[in-house]
Amino acid sequence: MNGSAPTTGAGHPARWAALAVLVLPVLLTSMDFSVLYLAIPAISADLAPTSSQMLWILDIYGFVLAGLLITMGTLGDRFGRRLILLIGATIFGAASVLAAFSTSPEMLIAARALMGLGGATLMPSTLSLIRNMFDDPHERAKAVGVWTAAFAGGGALGPIIGGALLNYFPWGTVFLINVPVLIVLLIAAPVLVPEHRDRSGARLDLPGAALSMVAVLPLVYAVKHAAEITGWDARASLATAIGVVGAILFILRLRTATHPLIDTSLLRNRRILGALTAITLGIMAMLGPNMYLAQYLQLVIGQAPLTAALWMVPMTIAAMSGAMLAPQLRAKTSTAVAIAIGFTTAAIGLAVIALTPPSDGAVIMVAGGVILAAGVTTVMTLATDIVIAAATPEQAGATSAVQETGSEFGGALGIAFMGSLGAAVYRSELDNVGDIPAAARESLAGAREAAASLPEQLRDDLLAHANQAFTSGLTVAAIGAAVTMAILAVAIPWLIRGAEETASTGASEADNDPEKRSAANASSPVEEETPA
Template identity: 45%
Template sequence: MTNSRKWGTLVIACLAVLLLSIDLTVLHLASPKLAADLNPSATQFLWIADIYGFALAGLLVTMGNVGDRIGRKRLLLIGTAAFGAASAITAYAPNPELLIAARALLGVAGAIIMPSTLSLVRNVFTDPKERTSAVGIWSSVSAAGFALGPLVGGVLLDHFWWGSVFLINLPVVALILVTGFIVLPESGNPRPGRIDLPSVPLSVVGVLGLIYALKEAARGGAAQGSVIATAAIGVAALVVFVWRQTRLAEPLIDVRLFRRRAFAASVGAELIAMFAMLAMSLVFAQYFQLVLGWSPLIAGLAGMPGGFAAGGGGALAGTLVHKWGRGPVVTLGLVMTAAGFALFSRIGTDLSYPYLLVAMIIQGVGTGFTFAVTNDTLLATAPKERAGAAGAISETAHEMGGALGIAVLGSVLNSAYRNGLDLPAGLPAAAEAQIRDTLGGALRAAATLPRDVAGAVTGAAKQAFVEGLHATVLTGAAILLCLAVAALFALRGVPKVIPEYESTGQDLSEDPAEGVPAVS
């Protein structure tokens, strides 16, 4: 393969992941306008935010295996076309119910796209050092999408309705389709087997059952009958799924990969780190616009440095791995991310932006270090012909972590907000219920109250939200610090450069990263 085609493949893979990253973050920025126009309930609002990640997480493993069998180029182009169609439907959704359904369709299309991006990169970059650098670039572009999304969304939201942020996907989709058809090489498993159809619903029911149960438990308590039943169904489905995978010649997930310490540690690190990260994107979109009163464009610009810092961290990670090793770089990244979260706990209803800028850069660089190294480690310790399935596991960890983060940390924020509200007496019952539901609801309800009462309600609601933000970021920081300690031990001894290998005839219970001399 020519050098230009190899790097062209990386560019197209980066464009595809950029599309998905932008789509995820523009929704967060659009949420205040969306809430004002469609007036979703608190439960509907969480589902609007969550359903994309849930649908994506539930189908990634299946779609990664489909790509290994029918061809990753073909699957990427099919998914991209579907993503464009779903974006147009989402932009014109007239009510919360249809918006939730449209976001679910976007998640399905995203699940078709995402595994192919990493697996294409894995297959064209066969030199281990080049692969580490390419995956670092891919990770940095993904992080940059989190910064560009609010900027693009802010420009659109200052001039158009909330649905315009989804129409921006269409020119990017067209570019990927045209260039991808010409440039991308086809790749797949040279010995594909049939997909085990019973495994598909088992994986979807297991993943979504547990996520839904955790979401409902965080909101209404774990003792609810629906929570217990859903959790039991999810656990049972996953147990049967794992049991079935151990008995298949061509499983959806080769569970023996998880016997490899580097592989299992990378999956766990990605899930927990994304758990903390994605929730904060949604929280700060609300903080900038509803607490500080900034326009969507100013809010988007304010959040850009964190995303670009993450991109810089991802690009730098490969160099640091060759100097220090994988475990130390991941641990440093997680500690820096936790430090940034801790610094966020000092912001209030008034903001010193230079202080926030420092916190965002520290957190962003740490995030870039973490994801670039864990992505490369996970891909390098899986067989090349199973790259689609391995990439799907990586992205499933991302999406499950993000969805769980929004559900759990979002619930922490909502609970702290409601418990921290100190409202004036004598409010109408309907207005008080709306005020206690969400900060956006409080600001809308305040607009209907007498001026002196409205001022007291607005001040109390903003203060309660900020106190909830503090509880949320400190919870995230504690989780990240625990993960940093675990990662340092779990990734010890993994070489700086993991050699290329094929899985044919190899026992996957043996770790190819173990015992390989580190290359400086």
Template identity: 50%
Template sequence: MQEAQRAGRREWTGLVVLILPLLLVSMDVSVLYFTVPFISRDLEPSSTQQLWIFDIYGFVLAGFLITMGALGDRIGRRRLLMIGAVGFSAASALAAYSSSAEMLIAARAILGVAGATLMPSTLALVRNMFHDEKQRGTAIAVWTAAMTSGIVLGPIISGLLVEHFWWGSVFLINIPAMVLLLALAPVLLPEHRNPVRGRFDFASAVLSIAAVLPIIWGIKEIAAHGAGPIRVAAIAVGLGIVAAFVRRQQRRADPMLDLAILRRAAFAGSVAVSLLGTFAMAGFAVFSTQYLQLVLGMSPIEGALWSLAPSIGVGAAAPLASVLAQRVDRAKIIAAGFLVSVVGFVMLSGVPVESGLWILLAGAGIYAAGLVVVMSIATELAIGTVPPERAGASSALMETASEFGGALGIAILGSIGTAVYRARLDDHLPSAARETLSGAVTTAEQMPQPLAGQVLGSAREAFVVGMHTVAWTTAAVMLFAAVIALAFLRGLPAGAQETGSTRHADKVPA
């Protein structure tokens, strides 16, 4: 067996360059959290337009991931990365200087398309640059930590910027980083593409986008507003298009997405555990954020800063997992990560209504560290089992599964928490107070004391009971996920496809 070539200083410096777009794409998921009052004052969006300003980026990003991953396999991942950097810069400037809600929505949609070119390209290039199994594990651990850090840093950076500048500054910070990427990518990043490219299948691209968008939209709408005929129908339509997409891939000699990789236990199992990990992480984050702001009464920026505390342990979790993966079966590490998260969720099931900050932070830090281990090792295992020439589409499939996991977590866990919240409240309370905790806070502000205190106290207690139920539910799902990992991933090497594949990868000189 030929020994894999080890990466040198150029590859590690190139990894730092790849972190730039990854951080910015993940930050833009959450960067608008503190800008709503300022955007509302300047652009006067309707309630529907305000929702689309937030959601359109994630919808389009998820919808285009598979298409852009496959496109990168054909035209070159570095080339697509640089095209995406130009598009992301232009869309950022357009968003920053938007003069209407419609213009901002369009700019956010273009940002989503550009983001979809950047995310799979970064992970695919990591696969192509790091052929040694140990080095690739470390590189993917860094990639995973950067992606999760971006989502956490988004609200912090937006909160700091809007305190000193206008709301458009949260978009303009993208441009210098993208310019730096454009300058350094040709020097530090190699070009890779599939040597057997064939013609790009536009029909499959349309099907993949048309499949993902209605499913993601339906899931998020159900999470926000409950099940309804149109939302359920959107999911059903999306699933029907998925079936059509799969049939087309099976019939084509050069499919956009090679479905054979899903028959590999390492890849399919890794996709499943990654989906379950993001299900838990995204689903519970909604409750921890509301607890800080609406139960403990913190300001948005104060709550965002406190939410950074759990990241201290998370930063070390992914590199530690990479080291352990060289000595321990990866399935056992993934299962252990899920079990660590169970400990965190059990702690969160005991958070009190008052003075629960430290319990919340400790529990969140523990479950986040466990799940970052899961996602880091799962990504390494999945990407290591696919040929380098298929790394773009495979990376996109992993990231699409993560998007679905997050949407499902918010929808299912959010629905459970909301159901418990409503069941615990008196039917005689105002309807707004019985809908959500934020509604109860708004209602209480308009009431005289001591009635306001009673309404707010009941609502906060009901919310915390719902959060406890969600914590126990998530702990049970994580136990199930640990069993899945042990059953389907035990004994599978991460680098099974490395030997021989790199000899056929189309490497273009930098």
């Protein structure tokens, strides 16, 4: 992988070409969270999975990815971030082919798990390489904006691309589209992206890596399981207890290990904690309503999957715009004020979503989603920049993985908590209606299935009640999320403002004084940068 391409220092134009290469795996990793949803009917018809197997097909990718992020980020720090990126891309591509040609539910579950393994190497590797390639804080903020836009855009593009493919091709094509993109990455990255690794001689803390998985995996499982059953049972409680114990042991290991996976000073920094909280809860606020939006467009209004996906395009554009414009907003105000504006915007978007009526409300729903998406990605971009800017060069991968783990938890929490709250309201409203089929009480999809076998008048009455109950649940969930965003608009800026003033003063002095900038660079921990 060694060649003659130049390194991408602060003033070298190749860093932007390298960034273009690095957003490719970000797009794919994000897309694979959502691209599968539209393929569920075709997969069910072809492979006939049980309900439990289908849940694992959907969840195993994110489950494995979340559990391995910190470990894979640390491996990148130790052995080379570009190397781990390329290995992960190879695994991801091979697993995509395996998934596309799966002949049984078990084979597809295994393939999705391997995709999660590959995805866990891609996300922290790309973000840590950006941290190393962009020394200038203003350029780095723009680069993080591009990265965030790709992440947000990938999640929104997944259903659109999936819907288009499924109109003409078998369900396996939703996985095969990964392959040509990854081939481009594998060819271009060794040429354009410089290698970075920690040369301090620190060993990989294997007990710490194991404890990180013991902490993360049970907690992610608990949240996902609670979302599936729309409640909290003994299994979720047990998994939570195991995860909490694992988290305590992991923190103790970080404090006692000679070479801990993560710099413990980061966990004591209120600015970093504020940024991680913003990332986790910001993602939660965006993904929860997205789940409702897809169901509203398809189940309440009755749109086809591809039509529903196209209605979500404005949200994609808004999300990418928010990410790209966040650095300019910060330049005109400050990080704290810009984050406050982002959270306030998100709260307004959720308030608009809460106004969605039981019928003909697509315009209101999408308008609220556009405002929400712009606000959340503004927060995501600025908070992510805070986290990776605080990382030492040696631990950029592990620190980026912590940020990604927060995103994973946020997504799971959004679907679990907003989904559970909406489901509770849905059932409560239908309990007050007369004779309702049991399937209709479980979900809006169940109501539509039950209504299909009823006479016309009964069918229309059932669907009217179900649509009203669904939008009532949506309203309650959106209001709860809006209140949360409004609180964060005050709390997060308060957490980071004091530290920001000190950091900004030091950064401004260094930016304006070449000698101070050189001295700061000279005093930074030594890390090897290998040309491509």
